[in-house]
Amino acid sequence: MTRGRASYDAIVVGLGGAGSAAAYHLALAGERVLGLEQFGPNHAWGSSHGRTRIYRTAYFEGPAYVPLVRRAQELWHQLEETSGRRIIQPTGGLMIGRPGTPTVAGARRTAEMGRLAHEVLSRDEVQQRFPQFRLQPEEVALFDPAAGVLFPENCLEAHAAGAVGAGAEIHYGEPVKRWSANSEAVVVETPSATYRGRSLVITAGPWTTRVMADLHLPLQVERQFVLWFPSTASDLASPDRMPVFLWDRGPSEHTYGIPDFGDGVKVGSWFGKRAASPESADRIFREQDADPVRRFVASSLSGVSPRETAYASCLYTNAPDQHFVLGRHPRRRRVIVVSACSGHGFKFTSVIGEVISHLARGEPTGYDLSLFDPNRFDRNRRASKS
Ligand SMILES: Cc1cc2nc3c(=O)[nH]c(=O)nc-3n(C[C@H](O)[C@H](O)[C@H](O)COP(=O)(O)OP(=O)(O)OC[C@H]3O[C@@H](n4cnc5c(N)ncnc54)[C@H](O)[C@@H]3O)c2cc1C
Structure with a gap:
């Protein structure tokens, strides 16, 4: 019919x-x-799905994305206004890593070429302003004030x-x-x-x-997991204090995170690839999926427990x-x-x-x-x- x-x-x-x-x-x-x-x-x-997504403007993937991301932000704000739903929340964003990593160097190049507001912060400056993050000695951060979270x-x-x-x-x-x-x-x-x-x-x-x-x-489909970790320090991980972050520690050790909107700090990682298909994708949670992320939380975030309270699986569709x-x-x-x-x-x-x-x-x-x-x-x- x-x-x-x-x-x-x-x-x-x-x-x-x-x-x-x-x-x-x-x-x-x-x-x-x-x-x-x-x-x-x-x-x-x-x-x-998964409650939250990061948006950012100093796009390390290339300056060609900047006009698109600017218009996208305008449209998200318009959608929030016309729909009356919570769509977008600015938090600022940190791209963390050694100065030459693709995430930090690429974000800086795009910010400079596109004349986007940004700050390059030393490890000490990050620790003063954002004590939630524990950087390694050679690491720095690019702060993108126009970054935030979508729902x-x-x-x-x-x-x-x-x-x-x-x-x-x-x-x-x-x-x-x-x-x-x-x-x-x-x-x-x-x-x-x-x-x-x-x-x-x-x-x-x-x-x-x-x-x-x-x-x-x-295109290759890849299975991914994200985990939610409870805050342990009163408001250190709240969205008005904690920016979204991308942390680049080499090609197989990228991590990203989103502040606590009431269900914990959400952390995901690109620790190794797991090829999948949408029909056969293994959505079962295994300890080995969580272990590298827990280790990252324990070593690099303050005010966050390294024992997750929830997780979700999701699929990437990657172009080469x-x-x-x-x-x-x-x-x-x-x-x-x-x-x-x-x-x-x-x-x-x-x-x-x-x-x-x-x-x-x-x-x-x-x-x-x-x-x-x-x-x-x-x-x-x-x-x-x-
Ligand atoms: C864990 C994770 C974290 C991410 N984090 C971020 C982030 O922080 N920031 C960011 O910008 N992006 C992020 N992404 C990427 C982003 O979420 C995706 O790029 C985006 O959701 C892709 O949307 P889509 O419409 O292409 O695919 P989908 O949302 O999967 O939509 C495809 C739809 O097509 C339907 N469909 C398929 N075949 C058929 C058919 N034959 N008939 C009818 N319907 C069909 C499916 O059921 C599905 O609903 C993340 C992705 C994942 C998995």
């Missing part, structure tokens, strides 16, 4: 961080939108509710099984219906290579160069594919929704998106053969 009408301007597949924002911005622009999500609202099987479940709910308010139809529990596209239209099949549209937006997160099999994108995939399908121009992950995409999903809306309606986006071109892997493959 068909739910809703069968023909739309834009069909969005996957309503996680990126898809819910896309549905919202497309609907605000007056498009007749259908959003299809295989699970229910705010499920915990993809990449956009992902609220963001998804606000985008989805806003999309429906602007006329979008959203179907939860309706997985897309097949799609096709020609120069006239796109056709999307689910177990209960067949829909036609003018454009198709695929924001399928860890399922992207399944839904977009013909592109052979070299750690940049996003965002653009048109090279052969099916009505199809837009987005994988805004590689472990750092959530903060951008508001602006990505807006960019998708411009792309789908054939309007200029105002950004240089070449870094995110879905065809770049093909070009690299061809170049490596020549």
Whole structure:
């Protein structure tokens, strides 16, 4: 049985961080939108759950991200205003490590090139201002005053509710099984219906290579854990005293953390990679997942107990160069594919929704998106053969 009408301007597949924002911005622009999500609202099987996400502006991943992250922040504040939900909270952010590490040196380069407010702090200065952090002798920090925290479940709910308010139809529990596209239209099949549209937006997160099999994108899904550790000192870890942080101690020892919003300090790490698939991902918690993080908390944070009280698993979808995939399908121009992950995409999903809306309606986006071109892997493959 068909739910809703069968023909739309834009069909969005996957309503996680990126898809819910896309549905919202497309609907605000007056498009007749259908959003299809295989699970229910705010499920915990993809990449956009876990109560909090870091946003930051001195982006060590490259200056190309700065205009996007600035617009993303504006949009998050607007969403907070229009939805009346808690969406964004500034806390400031510290990028910690030796001066030459990619996180510290890259954040500094981006801040200088983009003329972003920032401070480079010595170990002593960090210890005076932020006694929660115990740096090693050679470590320094870059302070990004415009960094902070997003509340992902609220963001998804606000985008989805806003999309429906602007006329979008959203179907939860309706997985897309097949799609096709020609120069006239796109056709999307689910177990209960067949829909036609003018454009198709695929924001399928860890399922992207399944839904977009013909592109052979070299994306790798990786299982991650985050843990919550209780504060032991009255307000040392509160959001008005503790900034979000990224701590770089070499390629396999990156840690990040978020202050205590009432459920403990959240800490995650990139201690070693665990390849996975969304279906077979091992979501069982094991002591060896937690041990390096507990050791980090014990050695590097003050006022925080190294025994976690909660944990969650989540999936990264990594591109080989750690940049996003965002653009048109090279052969099916009505199809837009987005994988805004590689472990750092959530903060951008508001602006990505807006960019998708411009792309789908054939309007200029105002950004240089070449870094995110879905065809770049093909070009690299061809170049490596020549
Ligand atoms: C532990 C962890 C910590 C992170 N920390 C940060 C951070 O601090 N800051 C930051 O900016 N980013 C962070 N990220 C990255 C960020 O969360 C992701 O980049 C972002 O959530 C990706 O959103 P998405 O929409 O691409 O994927 P998802 O949110 O996973 O959405 C994809 C959706 O598509 C649906 N779907 C898939 N296939 C189908 C189908 N066939 N039919 C219908 N629906 C389908 C899925 O069910 C899912 O709901 C973190 C990620 C993890 C895992």
